Amino acid sequence: MAERTYLQAISEGLRQEMRRDDRVFIIGEDVGVYGGAFKVTQGFQEEFGQWRVIDAPLSETAIVAGCTGAAIMGLRPVAEMQFADFISCAWDHLVTVAAKQRYRAGTPVPITVRLPSGGGFSGGPFHSQNPESSFAHIPGLKVVCPATPADAKGLIVSAIEDPNPVLYFEHKHLYRRIKDEVPEERYTVPFGEARVHREGDDITLVTWGAMVYTAGEAAQKLEEEEGLSVEILDLRTLIPWDKRAVLESVEKTSKALVLHEDTRTGGFGAEIVATIAEEAFEHLDGPVSRVTAPDTPVPFSPPLEKAFIPQVEDVVAGLKELAEY
């Protein structure tokens, strides 16, 4: 084990996978000479050369389309969007071609698209979004949202190994802020298995990404102040998501709250809430609730952004409301 930041963990996973499998290559804007906007691929071009760490023109369309072709021909491309927000340019190739290729022709499309996402640093409406639910809605794509350094490393390896297009949402706010022990050797973290971030009996809180930490602080506070015991499930992957773990926890607690940084309407929380209502109805002892960002673009202004992104006190209020119900 070694201590790694979330960012270092991603970097290490990528590097080890590239050393192990020479079909793996990286393509993106400024990923080579510059080492990536966030320096995830710093030093990669020196080690792996220009043909495996490719600086692409400023065209997300070209990057994802190129990856799709290379994947169909047997390579394992890892694309970096400089910001997750920019993936909209590549929508057509991802959704129309990559997601459906295997269904139409039986050809695997093992591409990984790295998506630095999320807000919290006043990045404004074009550099702070969490567009995971848009892609979770598309059959044929997988969606991964690690919260811890250990998961970040294990999931990037799993994403590269997976024969399907995988969208890997890495939360920018966690990059250097979160540090933890990470196994030094290469390993994988399976898709579709939630991680119990905190055990509890009174309320189930389902979340992912940076919100895992917001949830943790809120739960800690409520335990100290109110003696409330909150179970936090970190989904780790949204497609597939660990329905069984969520339902089992809800059967135990009978109350559930879903927390996400993405906006409310059509957010992935809605899918989870609906599933709980459908499949755990007879176990419920309160309304299944959500704490999310409101339905607006992400504001620039720091106070407004703080009001937009769910804060610890928002989660505390939501949990209290549910506990008192």
Add this chain to the structure above:
Amino acid sequence: MATGTAVDVVMPQMGVSVSEGTITKWLKSEGEEIAADESLLEISTDKVDTEVPSPTSGVVQQILAQEGETVPVGTKIAVIAPGGAPGEAAPAEAAPETPPEPATAEAATEADQAAGAESETPTAAKPEEAPSVEEAPPAPAPIEAEPQPAADGDGRREAKFVSPVVARIASEHNVDVSQLEGTGRGGRVTKKDILKHIESGAPAQAPAEAAPAEAPAPQAPPRPAPAPAAAAAPPGAGETVEPMSAMRKGIAEHMRRSLDTSAHVTTTFEIDLSKVVGIREKLKKEYAERHGVKLTYLAFIARATVDAISEWPWMNAELRGDSIVVKSYINLGIAVALEGGKGLIVPVIKNAEGMNLLGLARAIEDIAERARSKKLMPDDVQGGTFTITNPGGYGAIHGTPIISQPQVAILDVEAMVKRPVVVTGDDGGDVIAIRPMMNLCLSYDHRLVDGAYAAQFMRDLKENLQTWDESAY
């Protein structure tokens, strides 16, 4: 105030085959006010323990049966006087109309009819419908709305929201949610509230599920006057005395009645399970991993039994009066012992004839689990047509089980034991081999099933197990 007439409360009938009930606790005493549908007392029958709600608002005028007393269904046990007028005139009015006998007789006839109907399900789930109330005739209770708000006191009784999980737990444990204090918003009863109530040893637990041992007893013959309970002698030195639970009484009555009814004969067959052992070894892992099901020997035996029954339909029949009733469906009862061996439940796998090995394994696991966790529904323990009991798990190698009425046979599964047996060797000569052997003991009702019939059934069952055809199951 109300109607001016007193209302009698009688022992309700909690299922077609239930003919009496025991008063476990009066929740109100004489002179106390009570609102309509408020719980008046708790009773215990051999089918279910429940609370009995008051049929009307008023004052408890008279309590006619004491706690611990067992009375026939229909017996008058209390009188509720119209509100505010305890004692006045009521006895005179109530008297003419309530001879307990007719009520009892009626109930008995009803029971017989229902028995014939076969599908009638004695439901434990709706106690509030049960109490047959006999009102004195004169004034047919005009709806003289809500008598005195005082009866409701703090307004606790206004309808409060009951969440899905609370509703489910309440129905599983027969709890009246409106009687509980809630700690949720606006006094709502939360899941924690109701669980606390149940853990506190509140009345009326699972017995709805407990009854089964006795469940299929529709014929309900006029009780063979139970040996007039030799007025219980006081405990001697070194003895402890405890009252029989309703379940214990149910089992005792049923076992005795079965021996009085059927002509029991038991036959034993010795089975070589080598083939089954091998197949189980092979399938076990796959069943666990792919289906999450534990593949037990019992599942094999159940499956082979169902097959043998289809060749020998009288094993799955019933004597009803002078008729032989043969059933096309096989409802397999599986005896499950409760904790500590005190008491048993016989949950039933419905339509076992339509299940393959996997289906039966899954069904057995399901009912056994629900039996132990007290999650069986009344319907789960009724309508059995053939029973399997499995004391082999404890090492038994022979048994003479008692038939569950009105069935005609019960199969006793004994322990599998490795034994030296003489088999034919490769060269055609006799050799001694170590084989996993198991005894299967069948008790059958000789009134219907003759020795040859039973033996042929067992021969086929043995054959099914010894030559297990994997592709057929």
